[in-house]
Amino acid sequence: MDQLSGLALPPTVEDRRSACPGLFRMAKALDGSICRVKLTFGDLNTDQARSVADAARRFGNGIIEITNRANLQIRGVRPETESSLIDALLMVGLGPLTDRGDDVRNVMISPIAGLNKSKIDVRPLSLRLLAALQTNATYQTLSPKFCVLVDGGESLAMVEHPHDLWLSPINPDDPSTRYAFGVAGVPPTKIDDQPALGSVDAEKAFDLITTLLDLFIDWNRHHPTASRLRHMIADIGTDSLVRRVEQRLDHRVRSEDLADWRRTLPQRNGHLGIQPDGDGSSWLVGAMPPLGRLNPDMLRSLADLADRHSNGKLRMTPWQSIFLPEVSTETAKRARADLESLGLTVDPQQPLATMISCSGSAGCGSALAATREDGLKLAALLREKTLVPQIHMSGCSKSCASPSAKPITLVATDPGHYDIFLRATNGPSRFGKLLAANVTIEEAAALIGENSGSGGPLHA
Numbered sequence: 163m164d165q166l167s168g169l170a171l172p173p174t175v176e177d178r179r180s181a182c183p184g185l186f187r188m189a190k191a192l193d194g195s196i197c198r199v200k201l202t203f204g205d206l207n208t209d210q211a212r213s214v215a216d217a218a219r220r221f222g223n224g225i226i227e228i229t230n231r232a233n234l235q236i237r238g239v240r241p242e243t244e245s246s247l248i249d250a251l252l253m254v255g256l257g258p259l260t261d262r263g264d265d266v267r268n269v270m271i272s273p274i275a276g277l278n279k280s281k282i283d284v285r286p287l288s289l290r291l292l293a294a295l296q297t298n299a300t301y302q303t304l305s306p307k308f309c310v311l312v313d314g315g316e317s318l319a320m321v322e323h324p325h326d327l328w329l330s331p332i333n334p335d336d337p338s339t340r341y342a343f344g345v346a347g348v349p350p351t352k353i354d355d356q357p358a359l360g361s362v363d364a365e366k367a368f369d370l371i372t373t374l375l376d377l378f379i380d381w382n383r384h385h386p387t388a389s390r391l392r393h394m395i396a397d398i399g400t401d402s403l404v405r406r407v408e409q410r411l412d413h414r415v416r417s418e419d420l421a422d423w424r425r426t427l428p429q430r431n432g433h434l435g436i437q438p439d440g441d442g443s444s445w446l447v448g449a450m451p452p453l454g455r456l457n458p459d460m461l462r463s464l465a466d467l468a469d470r471h472s473n474g475k476l477r478m479t480p481w482q483s484i485f486l487p488e489v490s491t492e493t494a495k496r497a498r499a500d501l502e503s504l505g506l507t508v509d510p511q512q513p514l515a516t517m518i519s520c521s522g523s524a525g526c527g528s529a530l531a532a533t534r535e536d537g538l539k540l541a542a543l544l545r546e547k548t549l550v551p552q553i554h555m556s557g558c559s560k561s562c563a564s565p566s567a568k569p570i571t572l573v574a575t576d577p578g579h580y581d582i583f584l585r586a587t588n589g590p591s592r593f594g595k596l597l598a599a600n601v602t603i604e605e606a607a608a609l610i611g612e613n614s615g616s617g618g619p620l621h622a
């Protein structure tokens with residue numbers, strides 16, 4: 163039986179390019195255009211960071227956001243400054259490999275991929291895939307939202323966000339392990355998650371991915387309004403997809419013994435504080451800017467910190483946070499304190515360490531409330547509470563800030579008012595179960611505070 167049955171092919175799908183910003187195609191918002199700057203695996207050197215900071219000040223409104231795919235976006239770009247902004251970013255090596263390669267450079271890996279020498283290193287495969295996506299004219303027709311997760315089984319990884327296609331090693335400690343794979347979802351971590359569709363030898367992983375891309379693009383020619391692999395699955399089903407893959411590759415990929423395989427759950431809040439870099443030779447120091455947003459001064463100061471503590475490197479993460487990588491044992495605590503003094507949060511107990519928000523009414527015409535201001539107010543009200551789960555503030559039900567349900571979601575209903583949802587695997591809403599409707603921020607803080615803590619029902 164098909165594993166992903168029940169999905170409906172949408173009658174219409176929005177124009178695949180207009181709503182999704184890129185470097186060369188900026189999306190219009192209430193506060194000006196948004197320029198998305200895609201980073202290879204979240205990495206930014208300090209020269210690039212200073213250039214982004216300067217460009218955001220000169221050509222935008224000074225707001226720099228970290229996205230949930232570990233990219234950056236510059237907000238408030240004025241029409242007359244768009245080309246100067248693009249030139250400034252290209253000058254520091256932040257462009258794609260080819261003119262038409264920007265939209266499709268969507269490959270996600272762990273921020274610690276390849277750092278632990280005793281584990282699988284997915285970076286060579288991921289770099290090869292990134293190059294193929296950008297240089298193969300056929301792949302450049304994919305939707306800007308089309309994304310691939312190449313998981314290495316690391317202890318620090320974002321495996322909650324659904325991807326069109328994912329790969330994950332069955333045993334990350336075994337260099338000869340096979341990769342499990344799936345489509346339109348996530349690597350299974352829980353008993354009721356969709357199991358993997360099959361597996362391939364590591365040396366065949368690239369061929370598997372390109373075969374799936376080729377099959378999708380062939381199907382897409384006859385279904386031009388569709389844009390994602392989930393639409394193809396809704397049409398043909400997973401059994402048919404796997405059969406087609408096996409025909410093209412001329413070998414079997416189905417593995418019945420994968421029905422019970424589950425990826426080990428990553429460390430909770432591993433993106434915060436001082437973390438081993440994998441083999442213990444140095445440290446990553448992670449921190450969250452308020453609601454994943456920076457201003458030019460903060461980004462310049464982070465570049466100074468990276469020069470001082472982490473060999474001139476900064477790494478963005480899909481938690482919308484920042485890592486200083488390669489920090490020595492001697493300076494790790496100093497680096498952590500320096501990040502806090504810039505206004506970033508490193509303590510996972512604090513609500514602002516994990517809270518995310520869309521732009522809200524300051525930047526989006528669909529927003530029913532000022533989510534960012536309300537989020538900061540909520541975080542201040544919850545400041546003394548312990549073990550508050552992650553909170554997502556959303557200006558409407560579209561959920562732009564998070565592709566997956568978070569433990570608590572506040573969805574705006576009116577200015578200053580929200581419905582509160584608690585994550586649940588079986589709905590009924592995409593956000594989970596409704597806890598309270600149309601409450602104020604003060605009422606939300608009281609409800610969340612009452613139920614948090616180690617024994618509270620909201621403790622996730």
Ligand code: SF4
Pocket residue numbers: 520521522526527528529530556557558559560561562563
């Ligand atoms: S979630 Fe809604 S309000 Fe927020 S940015 Fe997206 S469309 Fe706008």
